Amino acid sequence: MPNCGLSLIIARSGSESAISPVSVLPAAVSSVRVEGARALKVGDTLTLRAEPQDQYGGRLSDRSISWASSDDEVAGIDPASGAVDARAPGSVSITATAEGKSGEVTLTVLPQPRTGRPELPGDSAPPAASGPSADDLAAERERIVTQMKAGVERCYGALQQKDVGQVAQLYQPANKSDQEKLRKLSRILRTGEWAAEVSDRHDGVQRIDAATAAMDFTIRLTWKDAFGGRLSSKPVFRAEFAKSGDSWNMSSCRILGSPKL
Numbered sequence: 001m002p003n004c005g006l007s008l009i010i011a012r013s014g015s016e017s018a019i020s021p022v023s024v025l026p027a028a029v030s031s032v033r034v035e036g037a038r039a040l041k042v043g044d045t046l047t048l049r050a051e052p053q054d055q056y057g058g059r060l061s062d063r064s065i066s067w068a069s070s071d072d073e074v075a076g077i078d079p080a081s082g083a084v085d086a087r088a089p090g091s092v093s094i095t096a097t098a099e100g101k102s103g104e105v106t107l108t109v110l111p112q113p114r115t116g117r118p119e120l121p122g123d124s125a126p127p128a129a130s131g132p133s134a135d136d137l138a139a140e141r142e143r144i145v146t147q148m149k150a151g152v153e154r155c156y157g158a159l160q161q162k163d164v165g166q167v168a169q170l171y172q173p174a175n176k177s178d179q180e181k182l183r184k185l186s187r188i189l190r191t192g193e194w195a196a197e198v199s200d201r202h203d204g205v206q207r208i209d210a211a212t213a214a215m216d217f218t219i220r221l222t223w224k225d226a227f228g229g230r231l232s233s234k235p236v237f238r239a240e241f242a243k244s245g246d247s248w249n250m251s252s253c254r255i256l257g258s259p260k261l
Helices: 134-160 164-171 176-190
Strands: 005-013 016-024 031-035 045-047 049-053 066-069 075-077 083-086 090-098 101-110 202-208 212-218 221-224 230-233 236-244 247-256
Touching: 031 090, 049 090, 066 075, 075 090, 083 101, 101 134, 101 202, 134 164, 134 202, 134 212, 134 236, 134 247, 164 176, 164 247, 176 221, 176 247
Parallel strands: 031 101
Antiparallel strands: 005 016, 031 049, 045 083, 066 090, 075 083, 090 101, 090 202, 202 212, 212 236, 221 230, 236 247
């Protein structure tokens, strides 16, 4: 790639010549790659790295990066340096943005294991109750996340297959806005001449409470317009779950916000 700056173009024809200045601009950022992610415990810190890339995957330097966390209560991040501090158990999406292009990673924050040595109780003291270990909590969370991902895969699969009936069954509209978004989404998926395409899924934030849980995922949806061009939207879906015994059942899978459909 040529260096940025000002060049002169000289054109000659016989004894005549002309000179025209041409500005060479830096390559635009096409994507952002985030590196350095790993599981954290509450209280841990971590500095992530962002690599802006051009359309050919080449690394771009000297670009301003801004950082953001999807949930500051789980993990905060310095918007300028990418330094993360883990604050509470959960999952969080960390996003790096350069020139309007973003890349993200999902971080999991585990509970801080107990490291202090308990005092031995006296003869008359009742035995101390032992709570679940950090490994047990992590294993239980992984079990729940596995069930959540199975539900998300079911919702995503219905979108990929353009199964409008299954999408509507899983959507479960809660209000008129949900009904309108479902109507528009169904029309795009079932109109054959629009040739709708559903991109790969990108999983996002996970939330797990005592009796409810949720997991977000994003797709890119493209379809033809009346003139043969392509329209595009990037809706974020939220799959919601409710606990039933030892299982977590998906209660809805709906679009968040107001994407252009």
